[in-house]
Amino acid sequence: MAKQKKTAITPTREADYPEWYQQVIKAADLAELSPVRGCMVVKPWGWGIWENMQRVLDGKFKETGHENAYFPLFIPMSYLEKEAEHVEGFAKECAVVTHHRLEPDPDGGLRPAGKLDEPLIVRPTSETIIGEMYARWVQSYRDLPILINQWANVVRWELRPRMFLRTAEFLWQEGHTAHATEAEAREETERMLHVYADFAENCMAMPVIRGEKTAAERFPGAVSTLTIEAMMQDRKALQSGTSHFLGQNFSKAQGIKFQNQTGDEEFAWTTSWGVSTRLIGALIMTHSDDDGLVLPPRLAPAHVVVLPIYRSDEERQNVLAYCEKLKKELEAQSYGGEPVRVRMDDRDLRGGEKNWQHIKKGVPLRAEVGPRDLENDSVFLARRDTGEKVGIPRNELLGTVGDILGEIQDGLFQRALELREQNTRTIDNLDEFREYFTPKNANKPEIHGGFALCYFVDEDPAVEAELKKLKVTARCIPMDQDGESGQCLFTGKPTTTRAVFAKAY
Amino acid sequence: MAKQKKTAITPTREADYPEWYQQVIKAADLAELSPVRGCMVVKPWGWGIWENMQRVLDGKFKETGHENAYFPLFIPMSYLEKEAEHVEGFAKECAVVTHHRLEPDPDGGLRPAGKLDEPLIVRPTSETIIGEMYARWVQSYRDLPILINQWANVVRWELRPRMFLRTAEFLWQEGHTAHATEAEAREETERMLHVYADFAENCMAMPVIRGEKTAAERFPGAVSTLTIEAMMQDRKALQSGTSHFLGQNFSKAQGIKFQNQTGDEEFAWTTSWGVSTRLIGALIMTHSDDDGLVLPPRLAPAHVVVLPIYRSDEERQNVLAYCEKLKKELEAQSYGGEPVRVRMDDRDLRGGEKNWQHIKKGVPLRAEVGPRDLENDSVFLARRDTGEKVGIPRNELLGTVGDILGEIQDGLFQRALELREQNTRTIDNLDEFREYFTPKNANKPEIHGGFALCYFVDEDPAVEAELKKLKVTARCIPMDQDGESGQCLFTGKPTTTRAVFAKAY
Known part of the structure; x- marks a missing residue:
């Protein structure tokens, strides 16, 4: 094995x-x-x-x-009663404020006091x-x-x-x-x-x-x-x-x-x-993957973390000075119309442990700098998305950091798009639909099909019962349709629109 | 008169x-x-x-x-009980959540349901x-x-x-x-x-x-x-x-x-x-003044409002085009390290009414542009702080808009500082103190002295009663002290620190 x-x-x-x-x-x-x-x-x-x-x-x-x-x-309780469907949908589980004061409880501690004439709902x-x-x-x-x-x-x-x-x-x-x-x-x-x-x-x-x-x-x-x-x-x-x-x-x-x-x-x-x-x-x-968070650069709080590596006090001084300069130089570059966001991590921690923290946090790029990098005027660069690690001249990094971040951003989108395409199936047969959404292993209910695209006429409430049994919902009727026509998977009625069905959060 | x-x-x-x-x-x-x-x-x-x-x-x-x-x-009620003084200060007037559901009331409408084991306080x-x-x-x-x-x-x-x-x-x-x-x-x-x-x-x-x-x-x-x-x-x-x-x-x-x-x-x-x-x-x-809000430029949502003025459709087209260009040109200037914030108000409203709206909103600069301004390549500029109005060549406005905003900002600070200095008095006599804070006219309780700087030893709770009668509070003991010494206005005890006393919001 x-x-x-x-x-x-x-x-x-x-x-x-x-x-x-x-x-x-x-x-x-x-x-x-x-x-x-x-x-x-x-x-x-x-x-x-x-x-x-x-x-x-x-x-x-x-x-x-x-x-x-x-x-x-706060919303006065009576406001929720005004729109009939809305009250049905939102009045059920909400936080209700009934008092506006606390007072000492004779049994110790505090108790609510000052009852409101009309309860207030914390806005849902x-x-x-x-x-x-x-x-x-x-x-x-x-x-x-x-x-x-x-x-x-x-x-x-x-x-x-x-x-x-x-x-x-x-x-x-x-x-x-x-x-x-x-x-x-x-x-x-x-x-x-x-x-x-x-x-x-x-x-x-x-x-x-x-x-x-x-x-x-x-x-x-x-x-x-x-x-x-x-x-x-x-x-x-x-x-x-x-x-x-x-x-x-x-x-x-x-x-x-x-x-x-x-x-x-x-x-x-x-x-x-x-x-x-x-x-x-x-x-x-x-x-994210099995090593933790993976962040698209556009939303990452830091694009690059600079990690100084040294063994002696003398090395420390030189490496830190180099890293501070590198940080400023990187921050002068831009990505997505904004300055590159850089953090330096100079905490007193073992290098491996520190490195793994930033992997788990999903920082798109890690730039390690040790004494040998100073000599070569280079940086040891690691990408979170691909795991790729490469020594790169400092000047090259400065000239390309925006492009690398863009590449990471695009790559993540492509990877997600491929996953979706590989797991989306057009289904025109109810048995196939049922089988697609039936877990393959009772212990792993998460292993089932992905998205199903099926002709659907949104009319018959009985369809809901069938879907509920499979723990599947109609996610939406996509705006993009191919213009072909067929019969609703559930009712047989003719239609030109498919809906997306899936298990959902 | x-x-x-x-x-x-x-x-x-x-x-x-x-x-x-x-x-x-x-x-x-x-x-x-x-x-x-x-x-x-x-x-x-x-x-x-x-x-x-x-x-x-x-x-x-x-x-x-x-x-x-x-x-x-939300804060569990018991948390507020932990720090004795804190509970005294904050547990009194707060919003208390006691239920987590609404249900139909048999008498109509809704009523709270799902009582919580421990009430929750909306954080004060x-x-x-x-x-x-x-x-x-x-x-x-x-x-x-x-x-x-x-x-x-x-x-x-x-x-x-x-x-x-x-x-x-x-x-x-x-x-x-x-x-x-x-x-x-x-x-x-x-x-x-x-x-x-x-x-x-x-x-x-x-x-x-x-x-x-x-x-x-x-x-x-x-x-x-x-x-x-x-x-x-x-x-x-x-x-x-x-x-x-x-x-x-x-x-x-x-x-x-x-x-x-x-x-x-x-x-x-x-x-x-x-x-x-x-x-x-x-x-x-x-x-602010008797014409409405006055905003310091650093915090104004708009620094300049551009107001096109025209009578015919043909004028409209030309004036609007000029104003759009002016807006972009102004936005390319900077003030306080940020781009100048410009709005254009092209609403179909009488000129005078529109102008007054922006006065009342406190926009620091109003730039009126009519057909004659187009001919002269100039703008009719009005300052909210001083009321000053002046025709100014467009190029001059672009070159100085940041400086003008800075001048307004500084002027507002100076004006406020002068008001405070004119209304701050060193007081070493209790009768003078009482007189300073006694309203001059019973119908206008707001007419009284301003800040009083008095020697003060913060020890005797009885002083609070005296102050309360005058509706005056010790605002603070300023960090800046002149190093001289005297006797507490209320207790006669020797001290080197003065406190600021005032009526307060």
């Missing part, structure tokens, strides 16, 4: 994917569960990724004409409170469109949290817009989906399928929900961003109305769209 | 300062109170100021070695939850220092909210650090106070006094609290940022301990420091 290569992460992806995911987060020091049920602590390396995501997305939102604002954390999403404000702000067609985004924390009570993927509190952005016409609101809904898709593909190096959710998977209260869906390395789908056309559902429930150019009163057309810290989970599961 | 100049804000500062403040916020479209009791909505123009504050401060935090992270919104500040995490992270002196900052929302129940100054929910940053030695922690506490003071003076153009809080005004649980205090235009003080040396109080309560280099176990020394959206209130009250 061939000797197993030793990996930094135990278990490997193949041995136990869900546990591997937790261990990658731990090894990269991204986050940990807090003592507060369902809530996590995002540590500096994880937060650094989120800051980069925020910066890039925020720039794209502003380019597309949006401004940021901030709305209250802000359509209702933001809509209430829009109703005040909008009188005339001249007040439209309103194009606002908010970066905020939201809370949806979760009994089985998984870091980044599903936590009680999470961070996100939520765009909320109001328009004078249906066409304009639909256009906005699509525009923001494409912003998300571009971000996913170009920054996260994560290929996504753009499509529309089926009725069963729609946002509660939306007329239509657009989504980007990505394939993780266990071939499950992860919904990575959604953009909702809300029609006039919320504007009617909340009274967002305006006088149009001919003096008649109309209800506004609204949209909402969001991505969250869940994207960090998507990033981890798309690129 | 001289005719009163018409002002954009009613009432004027002199007529009713508190109401003037609310009206400036409204006229500048910065924020408004929400239907959620005590919570405000920060609108795009207000949020733009906060984004600029965040960007500058965040850069300073990172320069001084800090990283950002994120900790849970995060020392307790962050300390709990640090206790897990710190084992050895090698794990120290921990230098972390968090940008977050916090909630302190407020029955009498005032926008930006005192709201139930507010946005802030809270730095939390842990160190191996007392000296290092004290140094950190001072370092961050100076970061705040530099920010206040150089970015907000707001002069501040750096000092230490007296015992009565200290942060609950701190050994010492450093503060920056600014004078508003009504001569009241506004605490604008605090940095706390927490000694080992929190580390003992939470078990943040480490093995030192000789193998002994010690408790860490911790600090915390924060500034909040309150700074926007300080900014408004420092610079």
